[in-house]
Amino acid sequence: MxxxxxxxxxxxxxxxxxxxxxxxxxxxxxxxxxxxxxxxxxxxxxxxxxxxxxxxxxxxxxxxxxxxxxxxxxxxxxxxxxxxxxxxxxxxxxxxxxxxxxxxxxxxxxxxxxxxxxxxxxxxxxxxxxxxxxxxxxxxxxxxxxxxxxxxxxxxxxxxxxxxxxxxxxxxxxxxxxxxxxxxxxxxxxxxxxxxxxxxxxxxxQGSHGFANEADVELRLSELLRLDGGLVVIIASGQNIDRAVSVYRAALATGRELVIDPYQAYILMTLKNVYPEAPQFDSPSVRVKFISNHVAKLKDAGLWGLACQMSRAGKVTSEQIAANPSKFVFLARSSKATSALLRYLAPATHPTIVWSQWRGYLDKGGPVQSFCAESGINPLVIHSGxxxxxxxxxxxxxxxxxxxxxxxxxxxxxxxxxxxxxxxxxxxxxxxxxxxxxxx
Ligand SMILES: [Zn+2]
Known part of the structure; x- marks a missing residue:
């Protein structure tokens, strides 16, 4: 060979x-x-x-x-x-x-x-x-x-x-x-x-790839969710299933509801058999925040019925999050849709932003980083590579x-x-x- x-x-x-x-x-x-x-x-x-x-x-x-x-x-x-x-x-x-x-x-x-x-x-x-x-x-x-x-x-x-x-x-x-x-x-x-x-x-x-292990990430997230009196927004890759599990466990341990977007909900659903421990849109204490372009993508793919299922199982609105921010932890993407939502929510919720992916991406800048800069928010980095x-x-x-x-x-x-x-x-x-x- x-x-x-x-x-x-x-x-x-x-x-x-x-x-x-x-x-x-x-x-x-x-x-x-x-x-x-x-x-x-x-x-x-x-x-x-x-x-x-x-x-x-x-x-x-x-x-x-x-x-x-x-x-x-x-x-x-x-x-x-x-x-x-x-x-x-x-x-x-x-x-x-x-x-x-x-x-x-x-x-x-x-x-x-x-x-x-x-x-x-x-x-x-x-x-x-x-x-x-x-x-x-x-x-x-x-x-x-x-x-x-x-x-x-x-x-x-x-x-x-x-x-x-x-x-x-x-x-x-x-x-x-x-x-x-x-x-x-x-x-x-x-x-x-x-x-x-x-x-x-x-x-x-050493340390350039974040915390030593995923268990430490979960621990730090749990501490944060317990101590923080407001909305916590965690920016992570939708493909990082371990991270979705860690955030979900931290949410359950601290009495918060996990909010995911339809893209994250879809990925977790397709991997249900591979990751039975991962949260699903119809799992306890999981809510779905609809993002219009995600819903449009599902509709284009002939998955309108799935979007309706997500809605029935646990749709949460921006107004509901703004009215009770300390009840939720939002697992979101680094995207324009997320930064637009944060701009809407920020005046009422003063969110804590957690950067939960490679630190190099934070330094490169992007829509969420711009939102943080203009709002005077210094994101916490909680990640393990x-x-x-x-x-x-x-x-x-x-x-x-x-x-x-x-x-x-x-x-x-x-x-x-x-x-x-x-x-x-x-x-x-x-x-x-x-x-x-x-x-x-
Ligand atoms: Zn890889």
């Missing part, structure tokens, strides 16, 4: 890994959108949906023959580890004849993004992992092993071919609500020849005990060897025989 990391050996985000078996069959693991341009600036709006040939020429799309729509497909499948844009964001450029696989949670998130995000494009041939979790493609067998991460139903991908076993970690952590998945990973994976391991936090200052701390990376590498560890999704590959044995750095675009990586 030959491994090529097309992108990810020296950067966080934009990951793309290719495997070629001895028979010549090829598969791809993730085709992510890089988080930033090479000079560090944000991508211009609409970059992801520009023509494939332009993006390939400019190096935004990895230069992979037989993958895109301009030639007959020579890649047997694309398998996605999880539904973060830096892992799937360019997948719609792949030839429509190439099937794209993902977990139930990944597929649902892609469909939800198409439904709610203007201009979002997703691959045409999306397929869910079969019930036993294993896909057989050409001479490959690929199994998606559940891992703890900030995207729903994330998977590490175990690839077997030519008698070799390679594990691609995707993104993972040990400190979310599903710590047991981290503990169980070595046994689920079994003998591994090569581990391709994410290293987002390697080389970064999606990526394993370095000591957890060391632990998982030790317990899996592979023949070689290849860094990915990191800006500090050269630092892996300080805490992990048998590290082999593979550069972007370098094709290496898997057996050549393994220590004698």
């Amino acid at each position: 030959i491994l090529t990391i097309h992108r990810g050996s020296k950067q966080i985000g934009g990951s793309c890994v290719e495997l070629r078996s001895d028979s010549g069959a090829r598969i791809l693991l993730d085709v992510g959108m890089p988080l930033a341009q090479p000079d560090g600036s944000d991508w211009p709006r609409g970059t992801m949906t520009r023509p494939s040939d332009e993006l390939r020429r400019e190096g935004v799309l990895p230069n992979i023959d037989g993958l895109y729509g301009d030639s007959s497909p020579e890649v047997s499948a694309l398998i996605l580890s999880h539904a973060h844009l830096d892992h799937y964001g360019l997948a719609h450029h792949v030839h429509p004849g190439v099937p794209v696989y993902g977990s139930r949670g990944t597929i649902e998130m892609l469909r939800a993004s198409k439904l709610f995000i203007p201009g979002a494009v997703i691959p045409s041939d999306l397929r869910e992992f079969p019930a036993d979790g294993t896909i057989s493609i050409a001479s490959f067998s690929v199994r998606g092993i559940p891992v703890d991460h900030a995207a729903p139903d994330s998977r590490a991908l175990l690839v077997e071919a030519d008698g070799q076993r390679l594990l691609y970690s995707g993104d993972l952590r040990a400190h979310g609500n599903r710590r047991h998945l981290f503990d169980d990973l070595p046994e689920a994976a079994g003998r591994i020849d090569v581990l391709i391991l994410e290293g987002t936090t390697v080389g970064q200052p 999606g990526h394993a701390h370095t000591e957890d990376l060391a632990e998982i590498a030790y317990r899996i005990n592979p023949g070689a560890v290849v860094p990915i999704h990191t800006e500090a590959a050269s630092q892996f060897a300080a805490f992990i044995p048998n590290v082999r750095i593979v550069m972007d675009g370098e094709a290496v025989e898997v057996t050549s990586l393994i220590a004698d």
Whole structure:
């Protein structure tokens, strides 16, 4: 089996890994959108949906023959580890004849993004992992092993071919609500020849990814909801199911009602089977604040009946929130709709704003940040990141005990060897025989 990391050996985000078996069959693991341009600036709006040939020429799309729509497909499948844009964001450029696989949670998130995000494009041939979790493609067998991460139903991908076993970690952590998945990973994976391991936090200052774990986030939120005498608004990603669970538990513990928007309610509903502990729009002490463009999106998708169900189960109005602000905690998006609502509610409620996602996004500015600045509100940051701390990376590498560890999704590959044995750095675009990586 030959491994090529097309992108990810020296950067966080934009990951793309290719495997070629001895028979010549090829598969791809993730085709992510890089988080930033090479000079560090944000991508211009609409970059992801520009023509494939332009993006390939400019190096935004990895230069992979037989993958895109301009030639007959020579890649047997694309398998996605999880539904973060830096892992799937360019997948719609792949030839429509190439099937794209993902977990139930990944597929649902892609469909939800198409439904709610203007201009979002997703691959045409999306397929869910079969019930036993294993896909057989050409001479490959690929199994998606559940891992703890900030995207729903994330998977590490175990690839077997030519008698070799390679594990691609995707993104993972040990400190979310599903710590047991981290503990169980070595046994689920079994003998591994090569581990391709994410290293987002390697080389970064301790604490730069927020609180140590999700349990601490829940604790801090509970304290805040207990002590704060008014409306608390928590800004988080709608895809961060652990965070929705933490906010819900904190609300229940402090006698508040959790207010969610229809987008959040829809996502939680589609993941009901994967996350039975997550709040639903008809769960006790859950209310839905209708946002007009979310409702319009549901209507456009033929889901008017669902919007009506949400309304009957627990619709709450702005006036009701303004009349009794300390009764509610509002889990909201960083969006124009949220900032408009906050402007309406602020005079009566003097809300406390909690930034509950990566701090870097807060510093970049946006509609909610503008509202805070003009209102003289200093947001509290209560967050725990999606990526394993370095000591957890060391632990998982030790317990899996592979023949070689290849860094990915990191800006500090050269630092892996300080805490992990048998590290082999593979550069972007370098094709290496898997057996050549393994220590004698
Ligand atoms: Zn991720």
